[in-house]
Amino acid sequence: MRAADDIQDRGLTTDMATTRLRLEGPNELPRAGSRSVFRIVLEVLREPMLVLLLAGGFVYLLLGDRTEALILLIFATFSIAITAVQETRSERALEALRDLSSPRALVIRDGARVRIAGREVVRDDLLVLEEGDRVAADAILVDATDLQVDESLLTGESLPVGKAVGVSQAEAPEPSDARSPGGEDQPYVYSGSLVIRGSGVARVLATGTHTEIGKIGQSLAGLDIEAPRLRSEITRIVTWCAVGGTLVACLVVVLYGLLLGGWLEAMLAGIAVGMSLLPEEFPVVLAVFMAMGAWRIGKVGVLTRRAAAIETLGSATVLCADKTGTLTENRMALAQVWLPSGEAVILEAGKPVSDNCRKLIETAALASAPHPSDPMEVALHNARDTFAPAESSGTTPIHSYGLRPELLAMSNIWDDGQALTISAKGAPESIIRLCRLSADATQQVLKAVEDMATRGIRVLAVATSTAPDRQWADSQLGYHYTLAGLVGLADPLRASVPGAIAECRRAGIRVVMITGDYAATARSIASQAGIQDGEVLVGSDLEALDDEQLAERLKRVTVFARIMPQQKLRIVQAFKARGEVVAMTGDGVNDTPSLKAAHIGIAMGGRGTDVAREASALVLLNDDFAAIVQSARLGRRIYDNIRKAMAFIFAVHIPIAGLALLPLFFGLPILLGPIHIALLEMVIDPVCALVFEAEHAEDDVMERAPRDPAERMFSAPMLAWSIMQGGIAFAMLGGVFLAKTWAGTPEVEVRALIFFGLVAQIVALILVNRSFRASLRVAFLRKNAALGYVVVAVVCVAGLVLLLPQAQALLMFGSITWGDMLLALGLGIGLLLLLEVCKPLVARAMSSRASSTYRKIGSA
Numbered sequence: 001m002r003a004a005d006d007i008q009d010r011g012l013t014t015d016m017a018t019t020r021l022r023l024e025g026p027n028e029l030p031r032a033g034s035r036s037v038f039r040i041v042l043e044v045l046r047e048p049m050l051v052l053l054l055a056g057g058f059v060y061l062l063l064g065d066r067t068e069a070l071i072l073l074i075f076a077t078f079s080i081a082i083t084a085v086q087e088t089r090s091e092r093a094l095e096a097l098r099d100l101s102s103p104r105a106l107v108i109r110d111g112a113r114v115r116i117a118g119r120e121v122v123r124d125d126l127l128v129l130e131e132g133d134r135v136a137a138d139a140i141l142v143d144a145t146d147l148q149v150d151e152s153l154l155t156g157e158s159l160p161v162g163k164a165v166g167v168s169q170a171e172a173p174e175p176s177d178a179r180s181p182g183g184e185d186q187p188y189v190y191s192g193s194l195v196i197r198g199s200g201v202a203r204v205l206a207t208g209t210h211t212e213i214g215k216i217g218q219s220l221a222g223l224d225i226e227a228p229r230l231r232s233e234i235t236r237i238v239t240w241c242a243v244g245g246t247l248v249a250c251l252v253v254v255l256y257g258l259l260l261g262g263w264l265e266a267m268l269a270g271i272a273v274g275m276s277l278l279p280e281e282f283p284v285v286l287a288v289f290m291a292m293g294a295w296r297i298g299k300v301g302v303l304t305r306r307a308a309a310i311e312t313l314g315s316a317t318v319l320c321a322d323k324t325g326t327l328t329e330n331r332m333a334l335a336q337v338w339l340p341s342g343e344a345v346i347l348e349a350g351k352p353v354s355d356n357c358r359k360l361i362e363t364a365a366l367a368s369a370p371h372p373s374d375p376m377e378v379a380l381h382n383a384r385d386t387f388a389p390a391e392s393s394g395t396t397p398i399h400s401y402g403l404r405p406e407l408l409a410m411s412n413i414w415d416d417g418q419a420l421t422i423s424a425k426g427a428p429e430s431i432i433r434l435c436r437l438s439a440d441a442t443q444q445v446l447k448a449v450e451d452m453a454t455r456g457i458r459v460l461a462v463a464t465s466t467a468p469d470r471q472w473a474d475s476q477l478g479y480h481y482t483l484a485g486l487v488g489l490a491d492p493l494r495a496s497v498p499g500a501i502a503e504c505r506r507a508g509i510r511v512v513m514i515t516g517d518y519a520a521t522a523r524s525i526a527s528q529a530g531i532q533d534g535e536v537l538v539g540s541d542l543e544a545l546d547d548e549q550l551a552e553r554l555k556r557v558t559v560f561a562r563i564m565p566q567q568k569l570r571i572v573q574a575f576k577a578r579g580e581v582v583a584m585t586g587d588g589v590n591d592t593p594s595l596k597a598a599h600i601g602i603a604m605g606g607r608g609t610d611v612a613r614e615a616s617a618l619v620l621l622n623d624d625f626a627a628i629v630q631s632a633r634l635g636r637r638i639y640d641n642i643r644k645a646m647a648f649i650f651a652v653h654i655p656i657a658g659l660a661l662l663p664l665f666f667g668l669p670i671l672l673g674p675i676h677i678a679l680l681e682m683v684i685d686p687v688c689a690l691v692f693e694a695e696h697a698e699d700d701v702m703e704r705a706p707r708d709p710a711e712r713m714f715s716a717p718m719l720a721w722s723i724m725q726g727g728i729a730f731a732m733l734g735g736v737f738l739a740k741t742w743a744g745t746p747e748v749e750v751r752a753l754i755f756f757g758l759v760a761q762i763v764a765l766i767l768v769n770r771s772f773r774a775s776l777r778v779a780f781l782r783k784n785a786a787l788g789y790v791v792v793a794v795v796c797v798a799g800l801v802l803l804l805p806q807a808q809a810l811l812m813f814g815s816i817t818w819g820d821m822l823l824a825l826g827l828g829i830g831l832l833l834l835l836e837v838c839k840p841l842v843a844r845a846m847s848s849r850a851s852s853t854y855r856k857i858g859s860a
Helices: 002-010 014-024 037-045 048-062 066-101 212-221 229-260 263-277 281-298 308-313 323-327 355-366 375-387 428-435 439-453 497-506 519-529 539-543 547-553 565-577 589-597 610-615 626-666 674-691 716-742 747-769 776-781 785-803 805-811 818-853
Strands: 105-109 112-116 126-129 138-150 194-206 302-304 318-322 333-338 344-346 396-401 409-415 420-426 458-467 482-490 510-514 535-538 557-561 582-586 600-604 618-620
Touching (some): 126 138, 212 589, 229 281, 229 626, 281 302, 281 308, 281 626, 281 674, 302 626, 308 600, 318 323, 323 510, 333 355, 333 439, 355 375, 355 458, 375 482, 409 428, 428 439, 428 458, 428 482, 439 458, 497 519, 539 557, 547 565, 565 582, 565 589, 582 589, 600 610, 618 626, 626 674, 626 716, 626 747, 716 747, 716 818, 747 785, 747 805
Parallel strands (some): 318 510, 318 582, 582 600, 600 618
Antiparallel strands (some): 105 112, 105 126, 126 194, 138 194, 333 344, 396 409, 420 458, 458 482
């Protein structure tokens, strides 16, 4: 007992602190598991898509096709660099959290105050807390004077909380799971929180990973970012296509050599078929679409840290929105005043108020610090500047009474040259006591307080008095006060939020609020925001639910209140377990685990912490919640356009591969060699990567329900439609090829005719796949600058081939008549018209299929 008392007075000795530091470790988060840039690059290089890009580039290089090889290698290098940079930035999340949790600290050791590195703080150290200090460890107060602490990093709530010394805190037990950040008059302070006002001394209870912020760091380290489903699916398709193409190419070489005896021609045929089936466009499309998507989304104020999250956001079914700083502006503002006459006035900027309201606002500001740092006092000063600017000058405070535990009110005495006026504000119960109100008047005030509190408004009472002289009373109770009224302060809702949430509802995205604030406040904000009515689940009730019971409650709950960080993470994981695609917004350290665990973590860029930004996939640079909806729209557009590009790729490779194989079955010379296919790929690659990426969104893009997460991009209807397009194109070209060949047309002329016919059909396939449902007229009129550039380039290249004999010799083309050119053009136009006739029927079939897999709007 003697030793404990000695520690309480003089702190730890240097030897004791050194021993504990050695036994218990430093006050910081562990550094194990961090990855170097070199290790990250090696992991990226193991991605099958990048391996295929590199392998394809080297194959083309060996074949002497340097242009195609250079294009593929540039794409591969670009993808590696971008991915490595993003992964490296993600690794910084724990570093940022570690720096935040280990500030410098002022401690008492050997009876003297010494400043040490935060990592050297140990259990039972005495922390000296002063205004502006960052708390270095979880601790319990042994002394405090008007101490207020900002715990928003842990709770997400913008207002500081008051702290008070409990009974016999020197003998207080170690922290238990029952205590948690937030709430008034707790004796505990937490690592990473900030002292806003006052001072105190606290005994350290926990350091490092045992602190509340350390527990968040541990949960963050234990979470893995989920692999993007789209990338996984494309990797699987690409791998199968590559394996299949290689087997077919080998089979062509063997069959050609055995049946026709020309092994050199057999090798050329095999290479041509392999190149026609090599699906290098798939990873190129994904890389370009994601990079361009990040650029486009940046134009609306959203920073993309993981590009795959853009597409995933388009399929989000649940958006978990943090209240403070996300739905609200994370600042206090005067929302309502109440006068003793019973008049309640809701304040709006630009709306005039009565003289009595202005006088009340002026009194409340005069009762605050002249240069405030407290958010509520700042709000009162701002309100005076807005509603009562003419009353705000000419006086100086000459005496003040501060808040006391026994009387939660403060008063400032001002000398205006005529009288000594007293302005007071504080808790309604304390001001009622100062004003000595009757029972009826007290009930009237308390009813007004309750009415405002149920709408999430924090209420202060305001009173005035006069001092007869400068012989100041011992306390505020020595004066007779008159009630001036009540002022209600709230964190205002962002103006863009109701419209954004309404659009989310139309798009089938369910919005739920998760906050550490009280249930009444949360319900009020949810109602203002337009979040659909539902149940409110508080953290204590959630803790009593098992996983099965929680899954059942998730169907009905729209507001989660008094939620702790671990509970946020559990909510996100419970939604994911139900098969939802979860987007989570947040700005504080308390949001970090759930941001990382969600499919799409969205952090606030302006008010958010570095830790939250590093753990997120998207960052709202202007903290504009409405940008999330624009991002979801863009995500759906990207997904649609990727499907269009993939459908085009499947379709266009069928006639190319078919024409490479067709001569083999009829014992005819090779029609398309590697150089022809390489030239065609130079048309196909920019079409896939640029033209389809630039396509505008479908008209109903935000009127559909989110797609089912289990739905595959390469669905059976899509594959059937692509095969149908490619099959018809091949049948038309193959028929012309055989007819011309059997009619005795020279081989070089047939090759030229079929090549140009194939180019015309590629353009037709582009127009057909630009929209799922739009008519041919709309396809022509819809603006797409990239398509115009590609068409001009194709026409120019075709013109050069027709005009330059050297180019014709290189491609083994003969002269082509005007009749054959019209025939080639007719092949493209005929395919376009035929497929346009079929498109409405196919669209209805695909819509019917989609309706059985898409979620119904408003469900979930």
